[in-house]
Amino acid sequence: MAVLWWTVLVLLQISERTSGAAGSEEHNHTAVLQSLLGVSEGILRPNFNGKPVNVNCNVFVSGFDSVEEKKMDYTVLIYFRQRWNDPRLSYSDLNKTINLDSNIKVKMWVPDLFFVNEKDGRFHTITTDNRYIRIYPNGNVLYSTRLTLTLSCYMHLGNFPTDKQLCRIHIESYSYTTDDMTLEWQNDKALEISEEVKLPDYELRVNGLMGCTAGYTTGSLPY
Numbered sequence: 001m002a003v004l005w006w007t008v009l010v011l012l013q014i015s016e017r018t019s020g021a022a023g024s025e026e027h028n029h030t031a032v033l034q035s036l037l038g039v040s041e042g043i044l045r046p047n048f049n050g051k052p053v054n055v056n057c058n059v060f061v062s063g064f065d066s067v068e069e070k071k072m073d074y075t076v077l078i079y080f081r082q083r084w085n086d087p088r089l090s091y092s093d094l095n096k097t098i099n100l101d102s103n104i105k106v107k108m109w110v111p112d113l114f115f116v117n118e119k120d121g122r123f124h125t126i127t128t129d130n131r132y133i134r135i136y137p138n139g140n141v142l143y144s145t146r147l148t149l150t151l152s153c154y155m156h157l158g159n160f161p162t163d164k165q166l167c168r169i170h171i172e173s174y175s176y177t178t179d180d181m182t183l184e185w186q187n188d189k190a191l192e193i194s195e196e197v198k199l200p201d202y203e204l205r206v207n208g209l210m211g212c213t214a215g216y217t218t219g220s221l222p223y
Contacts, residue, residue, distance in 0.1 A: 102129030
């Protein structure tokens with residue numbers, strides 16, 4: 001049986017209430033939301049003109065559709081989660097998190113990460129856009145999206161079908177250098193794979209997580 005090694009690579013360019021209080025809490029929730037998302041500088045990154053914003057990443061693989069040797073690519077279904085802190089979004093009027101689903105159109109900063117080796121991809125939209133934002137009182141933000149990606153994987157097929165292939169996921173910021181943003185994995189839960197994920201012709205193994213720095217003409221970029 002062939003073995004598919006999988007490395008994930010990051011790059012960077014660069015409490016319940018009582019029913020009597022429900023109405024009041026709903027009003028507070030709306031007021032806080034309007035206040036937080038009405039900040040005019042929301043389109044700028046957190047800590048603008050200060051230290052880089054740190055973005056913490058996690059990938060949960062819920063499906064592995066195919067490995068195409070001839071096309072040298074593979075297709076996966078993932079939940080891509082990003083976490084960071086935005087001091088402008090901290091609040092004290094509520095003792096609970098604020099959840100924003102895809103039906104709420106907001107103007108706030110989110111990381112501009114993309115998949116460098118993507119050949120095709122899509123957001124899931126049934127029955128609604130599969131993404132949400134969760135804001136915590138201390139300004140921590142969780143941004144989760146559900147994606148299907150077809151990613152390139154340069155394979156060496158000299159020993160096919162008993163070969164070993166190393167396929168990567170390359171994640172990068174499109175515009176920020178390390179002066180403005182840093183990326184890190186979410187410790188021991190950076191890459192999670194559903195127990196239901198099976199491949200008929202491959203044995204799937206996780207090779208590891210990597211983070212480095214690459215030099216571009218536009219800046220120094222960790223990956």
